[in-house]
Amino acid sequence: MAQDKKLVEAITSMEDDFAQWYTDVVRKAELCEYSSIKGCMIFLPNGYAIWENIQKELDRRFKETGVENVYMPMFIPEGLLEKEKDHVEGFAPEVAWVTHGGKDQLTERMAVRPTSETLFCDLYANIVHSYRDLPKVYNQWCSVVRWEKTTRPFLRTTEFLWQEGHTAHATAEEAEERTIQMLNLYADFCEEVLAIPMIKGRKTDKEKFAGAEATYTIEALMHDGKALQSGTSHNFGDGFAKAFGIQYTDKDNQLKYVHQTSWGMTTRLIGAVIMVHGDDSGLVLPPKIAPTQVAIIPIAQHKEGVLEKANALYEKLSKTYKVSLDDSDKKPGWKFSEQEMRGIPLRIELGPKDIEANQAVVVRRDTREKILVSLDEIDTKLQEILDTMQKDMLERARAHRDAHTTEALTYEEFKDAVANKPGFVKAMWCGDVACENKIKEDTTATSRCMPFEQEKLSDVCVCCGKPAKAMVYWGKAY
């Protein structure tokens, strides 16, 4: 059993050191590998397969709402990046610059895209002429680069993968509608597929996107009580349209500016899945996003008929599920540890006694519950177990979040909550950035969002005591 223990012992307990636990899991589950480029990571097959599943499902949902995919150049000429004032101020400090092509110095240096608003605006200025050309609802899947000082796998890296949607509409109402539609799509996806409940709300002006009129966000709570911004949707109004001259002739023959939105989700979602669902044995993947849903592990596989039966089961289940069969010469305990580390939702143990009884032992990764299932009905039974597990994981995450959300009516309560009760703090706010700054300085917590579901906890700002304008979720964030 020395071999079995090695894999498990190598992981730090999440209660001892959550950051180290996280690092251990991403490496031991072979999700990623560090590269020789500062701040850039390598997505290994186990990690990239999760992203492929996220892409497939999100892309399907996008297209149902009329989104069309495009691909824009990865470079942005410096002059183009500078066209919208707030935008360039927000991004220029973290841009990677290309200065040479081959042996020649470029006449104008180019940014490696940190985001592509400026490129889409340039395109829309060229191809939008009439109301008949609207709306434009384009999206691209690509990588972007932001020169980060400190990085962590999936959560913050110099290069990361994402999708960025960029739309142009005839009216302000239509743009606002699309902004909210995509935020809702993001939240539904996270809840239904990643089993992560989201707080939907609006960012304060301090926290909004560079150049946006309004930024909406979905915020999730990680196991350690820190918040993770998981997706954002921005309404730009006509600010970019005016900076880039994106005008169309309306039905009334008037020249008008378009109204724009953008929205994105990134590979940090993989980090969210790890930090919401993982445990001290490793990754726990929701069935709907797991690259492998079921791991068949033969017991006493040297005995006659075991491998044969395991193979037959593999063939049968592969028609419906994503299944693996580990018939290597490792010991079963070692295989269990590997399956648990990788977060494969279900394990099927199949040994000589099971075969004699025409049954198998199905073990849930999240609860470790062992379920005896007749081999005759295992095909349908697995779907039930996977569905239940998916649902339980969402409810467990929701219960954890609710148990780690505190209401603070006074500044003392607020500071105590941030210091001693990891999680969200709900508190009233006057709307003044000065209070946000003071709170951040005093506690390191930031405003996560003004939730759509407002509650009136009191009449006054938790910080300054002036009349409150909104209830805000606060927290320490990744």
Next chain:
Amino acid sequence: MAQDKKLVEAITSMEDDFAQWYTDVVRKAELCEYSSIKGCMIFLPNGYAIWENIQKELDRRFKETGVENVYMPMFIPEGLLEKEKDHVEGFAPEVAWVTHGGKDQLTERMAVRPTSETLFCDLYANIVHSYRDLPKVYNQWCSVVRWEKTTRPFLRTTEFLWQEGHTAHATAEEAEERTIQMLNLYADFCEEVLAIPMIKGRKTDKEKFAGAEATYTIEALMHDGKALQSGTSHNFGDGFAKAFGIQYTDKDNQLKYVHQTSWGMTTRLIGAVIMVHGDDSGLVLPPKIAPTQVAIIPIAQHKEGVLEKANALYEKLSKTYKVSLDDSDKKPGWKFSEQEMRGIPLRIELGPKDIEANQAVVVRRDTREKILVSLDEIDTKLQEILDTMQKDMLERARAHRDAHTTEALTYEEFKDAVANKPGFVKAMWCGDVACENKIKEDTTATSRCMPFEQEKLSDVCVCCGKPAKAMVYWGKAY
């Protein structure tokens, strides 16, 4: 009818000026748009959707052979790029260099990847230790950058999209097997899905990839008689392994170098589809790659029942096919021109008389053949027509290629063929690079490949008269 004509008249005839015809088609079919970055293009929805279909089908075929997808950083430190001598000499002249991150100058500049051999080697050196870790069969879908002087949409652009597979094997035999396996997979995909027949063969040393022991290629013939290298598969032997120190402990406890391969196909395949199948009315897409397979166009749609029936047909066919319905107020002739320009394989014309006769007119894009189909059996009939069209397009392309392939026994015949008979020239070669250079200088034709299917046309080199070593396909190339 003035409106109908406008769209068609705007295209140059392919016999008059093939290059201008190509440019006209990619713009009028809205496949791409020029960007403000020199040599970079924007993939519009019509163009990107073709790439998505290519990706989906290729990726499926890859995974059936055990390929796993990963994602590597887009940057390569200069020192890493320089590790394999031939490789850096091949690529350094066309690399884009990042020199600054934010406000800081980098201590070592980084190349935007022109290809990722060096990154994969760096990874394999870190993660391959034992024979148990082999083979590694990784692939990534990404964009790469090569600083090109002259560019053409899809065919040669500074940034382009591709997949690059990189594998590591225990033995030389296994590496060679994988190299050929992927070349065959590429050729099968192009023939079965893109309806483009391929010549499979090996590149001469002059034309092989920088750092490879052997480069295999698939070569296609475009409508204008020029060749297009459409995919390559390289066997690196242990050259990169020695440069990067990729060693494993074998079963016999000996430390050995791995043997490596790489293979790639790019968005230039979209250019191949345009130039093999297109005609003077625009694009002609093979049914298996077409984002829209069937366009329903109502005739006299103001008449009672027409739009209703067209909508019902749309609903019915959408279950099986990728269908569009154009119920805009444009005239039918204009809609026909648009459908033809975009290369949608089938058009269904449905008017009051058709409805009365319980039939529709199905028009093939490639032959313009009109087929009367009963509405009762249209669902199954369409599949037959699409299958026939797919098959006919491949056979037509093959016949065109064969009709534009000349055998040359003397150098006079060779020069005459290159000058006056657009297409491939088959001729014997002594194996000396001097003859390749002379032929290129005299005729601008290059060696495309030494085909696997060798023929002995004569005993002597077509250029120098010395003993011949191989039959070679020559041609002017994109």
